[in-house]
Amino acid sequence: MNKKTSVADLAELERPALEALLAARGVERFRARQIFRWIYRRGVPDVDAMTDLPRELRATLASDFTLTTPGVVRRERSIDGTEKFLLRLHDGREIESVFIPDTPAMTFCISTQVGCAMACAFCLTGKMGLVRHLTAGEIAGQVRVLIDALDMRDKRFNIVLMGMGEPLHNYDETMKALRILADEHGLEVSPRRVTLSTVGLLPALERLAKEPVMPNLAISLHAPTDATRGELVPINKKYGIAEIIAACRRFPLKKRSRITFEYVLLAGVNDSPDDARKLAKLMAGLKSKVNLIPLNAAPGIPFERPSDEAIDRFAKTL
Numbered sequence: 001m002n003k004k005t006s007v008a009d010l011a012e013l014e015r016p017a018l019e020a021l022l023a024a025r026g027v028e029r030f031r032a033r034q035i036f037r038w039i040y041r042r043g044v045p046d047v048d049a050m051t052d053l054p055r056e057l058r059a060t061l062a063s064d065f066t067l068t069t070p071g072v073v074r075r076e077r078s079i080d081g082t083e084k085f086l087l088r089l090h091d092g093r094e095i096e097s098v099f100i101p102d103t104p105a106m107t108f109c110i111s112t113q114v115g116c117a118m119a120c121a122f123c124l125t126g127k128m129g130l131v132r133h134l135t136a137g138e139i140a141g142q143v144r145v146l147i148d149a150l151d152m153r154d155k156r157f158n159i160v161l162m163g164m165g166e167p168l169h170n171y172d173e174t175m176k177a178l179r180i181l182a183d184e185h186g187l188e189v190s191p192r193r194v195t196l197s198t199v200g201l202l203p204a205l206e207r208l209a210k211e212p213v214m215p216n217l218a219i220s221l222h223a224p225t226d227a228t229r230g231e232l233v234p235i236n237k238k239y240g241i242a243e244i245i246a247a248c249r250r251f252p253l254k255k256r257s258r259i260t261f262e263y264v265l266l267a268g269v270n271d272s273p274d275d276a277r278k279l280a281k282l283m284a285g286l287k288s289k290v291n292l293i294p295l296n297a298a299p300g301i302p303f304e305r306p307s308d309e310a311i312d313r314f315a316k317t318l
Contacts, residue, residue: 007064013137013180014180015183025060031057036183039144041153048062069144070138070141070145075149084096084097094114095142097145098163106156109160112164112166112170112174113165113166113170114128114132114134115164116129117130127300134173136180139177140177147187160195169204178194178215181194194215200220218262221279223241223263223270224270226242232269248286260288260290263290266304266305267303271311292311
């Protein structure tokens with residue numbers, strides 16, 4: 001269904017909000033559970049397909065609500081099975097979502113913004129600047145699209161919020177999307193199967209620590225010193241490494257959980273044995289793991305991938 005400005009979008013509603021809207025129309029609240037199951041478990045494209053709802057209710061839904069879903073513009077499959085999806089939103093803006101098969105549980109990499117304001121020096125999305133935030137329905141909608149496109153309705157998968165955008169810069173809509181995805185009458189995606197990646201926006205990180213629906217945490221670190229990180233991740237000039245690490249030490253981890261620190265290796269910038277030793281010192285005593293990511297070089301990115309020898313040396317030193 002096309003997006004209408006005069007009606008509510010079912011894709012944007014948490015179940016309690018949908019229950020309230022239905023109750024205001026004299027509709028039993030349990031119908032919201034049925035609608036959620038149709039949208040998230042069965043993947044129907046519109047209310048006409050919700051055949052166990054009374055005809056009168058379907059007519060009301062068609063009149064008072066819409067159901068917006070991102071459209072697939074293009075999908076590209078790599079040799080390793082990774083698939084990149086270019087999705088178009090209702091306003092014509094485009095975002096990317098990625099399916100990564102070579103993990104213990106298959107993974108969806110999801111975007112939270114069109115563009116990104118963080119301007120990380122090695123990131124193509126950062127060069128776009130921030131175009132706009134995604135809504136909760138657009139974030140959760142990517143998951144609905146990938147499930148249908150990949151025929152994964154009855155399969156388990158993980159979600160990583162590591163696509164376009166900084167999730168904590170779009171805090172409210174990101175957390176609303178996670179609540180929608182976790183709903184027991186919908187996809188029931190446990191927070192344990194979701195990882196949120198952030199450059200470390202401290203006020204939002206402190207807020208995340210108090211959330212009842214708390215995903216796993218990944219910090220985009222990329223350097224062991226403020227001097228280097230400030231050049232790579234400009235927000236570091238506002239929230240430095242020491243503050244971020246201190247916040248991570250206070251972060252309430254679930255049993256057997258660790259904080260992941262992401263580290264993109266750049267030749268001659270952050271890949272020396274001394275960098276590895278400084279990084280190890282930062283991590284001392286912290287329940288954490290480091291994800292080393294050799295740069296995927298691309299036109300417009302002024303860095304190079306380290307040699308295999310340099311990568312191996314860094315990993316062994318760490």
